[in-house]
Amino acid sequence: MADEALRRDMTNISRSPFTDEIKQAKPPHEFSMLHFISFKRDEDPERHLKRYQSAMILYRNNDDLMCQIFATTLQGEVQNWFYTLPPQSILNFDELSLVFTKEYSSYCLIKKKSDHLFNVKKNPNESFRDYLKRFKAKKVKIVECNDSIARAAFQKGLLADHPLFRKLIMKEDLTLADSFALVEKHALWDEAH
Incomplete structure (x- = not known):
């Protein structure tokens, strides 16, 4: 052989x-x-x-x-x-x-723009940690991703009836990193309870 x-x-x-x-x-x-x-x-x-x-x-x-x-x-x-x-x-x-x-x-894949992230939605049975991980993986593949658009897409991808969604929407001055941190904090709390 x-x-x-x-x-x-x-x-x-x-x-x-x-x-x-x-x-x-x-x-x-x-x-x-x-x-x-x-x-x-x-x-x-x-x-x-x-x-x-x-x-x-x-x-x-x-x-x-x-x-x-x-x-x-x-x-x-x-x-x-x-x-x-x-x-x-x-x-x-x-x-x-x-x-x-x-x-x-x-x-070569068609170059994706920041607004492509609006296609990323949290699945009902998906953990917040998995959604965050999947969203970040998609974001990394976008060259010169606009953080404001990414933040809006990230928030829009959450389930509208979840309290975390309301918390993110109500805070207009949140950066993308702040949104990620808030979801990460929520995921840790969910896992502990």
Whole structure:
């Protein structure tokens, strides 16, 4: 079984879309492998490229190394796609970046705005702590989220007949952090009683 996996890996390497020059290039003596976050198909490919280029800033003039190491950030389905590129078709990192971005831009999720949070509602059987956790997870995914809109959405997502909802609505000067703290305090009280 291990031999079969090794044979499959060797076949993939031989089908690399890189030119022979890129495949055979040796890393600089001082290079040590950095830790990179693997690209997931539904992520923003341009953000992944920027993060990669920032990490590789000292080696940005070494196209061969940039290509070789970038290929290691591709996992699963994305790695499979990489090996479907025609052999000898990638001549440099700019070309690899272009092909990669072109392929995965269509998979990129539509950027959500702050008002998307109005879709997050507390389920009747959900604890306040779980609602808070779920809401925060959604909020984190929104770039430049407007806290005023997020606060209004958070409050609106609570059940209107609950006393906590009234308490949050009545205090107009509450910040989003204050609202979170109040719900957290209420959740602790609920758990204790």
